Amino acid sequence: MSAVRKELKMTENVEGLEARVVRIETNVAHLVAQNTEIKMELRAVNDRIDTLRDKFDERFDKVDEKFDKVDEKFNKVDEKFVEIIEKIGDLKVWVIIVIGGGVLSIVARALHWI
Numbered sequence: 001m002s003a004v005r006k007e008l009k010m011t012e013n014v015e016g017l018e019a020r021v022v023r024i025e026t027n028v029a030h031l032v033a034q035n036t037e038i039k040m041e042l043r044a045v046n047d048r049i050d051t052l053r054d055k056f057d058e059r060f061d062k063v064d065e066k067f068d069k070v071d072e073k074f075n076k077v078d079e080k081f082v083e084i085i086e087k088i089g090d091l092k093v094w095v096i097i098v099i100g101g102g103v104l105s106i107v108a109r110a111l112h113w114i
Helices: 014-110
Strands: none
Touching: none
16 A cells, blocks of 8 residues: 655644544554454463363373383283293203204114114
8 A cells, every 4th residue: 555645734634634543543442452352362272272282191191101011011021032032042952962862873773883
């Protein structure tokens, strides 16, 4: 909006200026009222967001607790696997001894050592 500035003398068109000033004051008052409403609505939205964030935090805490329980169960399973692997290691020695003895006995019979 381009405004053409017009130089007026003090006595000329004072009534027109007063009407314009009153209109500007009214518009400013309206803008201030709207600004206040927007601030109130923004505060309400912020409160709702805070409430939602708190609810989500509570739910995520519950989920974290469940994951902690699952982690404990997996740790127990890992411990059992370690025990099984140790037992398998012990069994390997016995398996090698038994298989070796079996093969040695077969070779001994084949060569008529027994």
